[in-house]
Amino acid sequence: MRAKACTTCRQWKARCDAAPGVSGGCSRCRSLKQPCVFDASFKRTSKNKCLQQMSTEIQQLRQALLDSTKNTSPSTSSPVSATPSNSNQVPPMDDESPFSTGWQSGLSGLTASGVTPDHVDLQNSATGLQQPTPLSARASPQEILQLQPPLQSATLSDTSSNPIISAADDALSPPTWQRPSWQRPLFVAGDQQPGLTQPSPMNRRLSTASTPYRILGDVGLTRGQVDEQFRTYFAYYHQYLPFKMDSTSPEDIYSKCPLLFWVIIAVASTRKTRARLAPMIKTMVGETMYSRVRFVEAVQAILILCVWPFTTSSLNEDPSHLYSGVAAQMSHQLGLHCHTQNHTHLALSHEQLARTAEVKLTTWMAAFLMNQMQANFLGVPPSVTVDYNLLSNFSHPSIDPTLSKMCRIFHLLTQSALDISGYTPTPSTPLDPNSRLEMVITYGAEFSTLQVQHLDPMNDTLKITFLFARVQLWSFALAEDIPLSQKQIDVVKQAERDACDLIELCYSLNLSISPTYIRRAMCYCAFVLAKILRAQQATQCEVLEDNIEKVRQALMTTSDSRGDIMHKACELLQDIPYFEDKRLSPPITSRMGQSVLYDLMRIGAENTVLGLQMDTRARTQDLSFDLDGFDWNMMGM
Structure with a gap:
């Protein structure tokens, strides 16, 4: 009996299309160029x-x-x-x-x-x-x-x-x-030592990926971590201080200035990693300050630390104001204030001489901004003087609009604070209360003109900066020696509105990546509202109390521990509207626009630690405290 399919098709379990009487066999055998055999006794192999x-x-x-x-292998083992x-x-x-x-x-x-x-x-x-x-x-x-x-x-x-x-x-x-590059090299038989097992390809790949690429102290980062941190910084952080840089590559930045490299890593890292990097970075900053050779990248690193300082437990521990002064002085020494000139007499390297004018100019403007900002946060005069060349650079096309507008805002704020304080920030200002109130109103109109001519349109960062500057200006009208009048009431209402608007803006932001000056502006406005509540000049007390509570909730999310300065500020905000002013020491009026904040800190200190100590000592002697004899460290913040 003839089989219905050839042996090849039967083995493949395929349909055989061989026709009886047709030479050449089926199409499959013809394509394989083999004879088409029909065998009834053929058995398929499983x-x-x-x-x-x-x-x-x-x-x-x-x-x-x-x-x-x-x-055939040699006696000494070697990879193939x-x-x-x-x-x-x-x-x-x-x-x-x-x-x-x-x-x-x-x-x-x-x-x-x-x-x-x-x-x-x-x-x-x-x-x-x-x-x-x-x-x-x-x-x-x-x-x-x-x-x-x-x-x-x-x-x-x-x-x-x-x-x-x-x-x-x-x-x-x-x-x-x-063979993929991540696999281990080939070894001939006998190369492997007894008792040792070769890693699998996956383990070798993981070990290569986890090898530290940059190490500082006990912190080691892989190449992937470094790239991710740099991407995060330039995507979310750099916009708050947008100076220009020669390169954004991690390799280039590390080769030029390791301090700038690790500062960027610290800013974009988690709180735990940032705390581990803090001691080493502070040491590197100290070495940079005493170094003979200065670089633009070192100035930029110090400026970044002014915007994102490490966690501190008191205002006296915060080196931001000191860093801003160091950055300004280093900028002067590098000639950044004259960005079109190369100061060859300073024996700068060839790489420094090749800096572009835009990098120099934007770095200098950032140094000026940080110096003005940190001085206003502490209520002290800035260390950088303003000249015509500096003012003309505000409109330079190479400067980022955000940076230029922030420079204009803080320049006007500093000018107003110095004028109202009579250029002598002492407890007794030469301007009488009525003159100070008139100056506040005059500079309020200047801020409105600045907004129309140079600031609009503004993003959220500029709005917060502008509102903070105006609230600090209005705070001069909250001094106790300002007589009650319709002008004073109008200024207080404007301060109330601006402070609430700023808190609402900040409350909608992600404060975990926001710069410190936004959190400090938010905290300052909460203290201004507390001052208005204490003066019983608020028209809507419940609204102000709600805004103060919003600030407390928002700042608590950014606090690392109970010893953090923001955590202390939140605890003080909870009770300061209701504390009694014991007047164990005279009111603080020496901090210009920040006098409101420091005076409320005085009241809080007198009602807690300092009050208990003074009450004990007052039984034995008559104490009179002036500003020079006041122990600022006892204020807790």
């Missing part, structure tokens, strides 16, 4: 048996390769060269090789496609698949090894002429395969 036969042959070939390599070679070479069948981990699935795919045990050595050709060679007709493993060149590379080139590579290997790898 897939499991095919796999077993091919597995046995592969194991024999692998063992023969290892034995041959062991006999990974240089590509034109000779037909085979990657070793070790545990990391893709041939050892995926060969079973590849063979399954072959048998599922109809490849028989006797038809596993198929080769690609231009016309199709060539005549298969039965396994029984192949050379033995020993004969094959005699034809094979020594193993010298981990690169697999063209396998079409290599008698070792079977169809199963061809299915498991592309014609050209090269």
